[in-house]
Amino acid sequence: MGEGNKLTIAVLFGGRSGEHDVSLQSAASVIEAMDKEKYNIVPVGITEEGLWLAGGDPLQALLQKDIPGTSTYVTLATKPYAPGLVLLDMGSASVAESFIPLDAVFPVLHGTNGEDGTVQGLLELAGLPYVGAGVLSSATAMDKAVMKILFRYNNLPQGDFFYFSAARWEAEEEELLALIEKRFDYPCFIKPANLGSSVGVSKVSSREMLRRGVQEALRYDLKVIVEEFIxxxxxxxxxxxxxxxxxxxxxxxxxxxxFYDYRAKYLDQRSRLLIPAPLEPEREKELKKLAVQAFEAVECSGLGRVDFFYCEEEQRIYINEINTMPGFTSISMYPKLWEASGLPYTELIDKLIEIALRRHARQTRLETKFRA
Ligand SMILES: Nc1ncnc2c1ncn2[C@@H]1O[C@H](COP(=O)(O)OP(=O)(O)O)[C@@H](O)[C@H]1O
Ligand SMILES: [Mg+2]
Incomplete structure (x- = not known):
């Protein structure tokens, strides 16, 4: 435990991810809102190359894309009985302390290398409690194909989908195009299986667009998913x-x-959020129930934002996806919806840290050695 009875929490942000910049925005809000009476905050910025920066103001350094030569680099100690950050000697750093003990970590990281189970695996090895979904759940929710397989297993309503590997595309491009056209009407959606922020997502309405859509998706992942348009x-x-x-x-x-592409999400100010969504009470009830079921289907923990399509004519709700580390700025949908439900942003962060500590304590009680 850190200074007094405050908890020392490392907030991770940035990362080797297409959503690096979005993560910086989320982390700036989180750090600002975290209760300084309760927590010592250790900000840790992960560069686009994957280096972990601590000391000074790593958030400003990453925001300004100007990393001082005097920066201190750290890594996580895989020492479960005394978890913390170890300072790396990168040639120049002369630092007084070489170890920062931690009580927990809040990985405010979106997308690749942050929301996909990789950082979560490292945090497990380090023996640290962390906010959000674990390794399996993060990886599952990140991969749209595996996520949809679990949704199907749990009988959740969703559109038809089909997926294939880059290797299969290389071997049988024409066969795949014919197969997709037989199974799906135009327009349909083509996406990299593992990505976010609509990067590499296309809505296609002809064979040529389909071919280009697949090529585009294959720039980002070795697995592509095709989805029925809802x-x-x-x-x-x-x-x-x-x-x-x-x-x-x-x-x-x-x-x-x-559609809600990258531009509509982050660049164009004209996209609108309605909170709460205008819905009949029955639909709202159904939606909330499905959201919890989707969360449970991928064995999520801590937080998850579940996204849906609602076809008013058929009065049918379809699940699109779950995000295990949704946008988390103070004006993002995830915290805004909690605020509208009576839970303010700062208290939401408290709850997430509490959940992380509780889950870790339970896990720590499990046997790691077999004793006959
Ligand atoms: N099957 C679909 N039917 C209709 N619109 C879709 C479909 N899939 C994606 N979209 C549109 O594309 C956006 C991004 O797709 P999504 O699967 O949510 O990717 P990401 O994980 O990058 O957010 C959605 O918010 C929606 O506007
Ligand atoms: Mg989405």
């Missing part, structure tokens, strides 16, 4: 908890583009 309103619901998760009031996204 026309409908885009609704989102925040889930919080561990064994008995709760769902927030639902919100609605009104993209300013044809």
């Amino acid at each position: 026309p409908g309103r885009e609704l989102e619901c925040s889930v919080l908890g561990d064994d008995n998760p709760l769902a927030s009031v639902p919100g609605e996204v009104i993209p300013c583009n044809d």
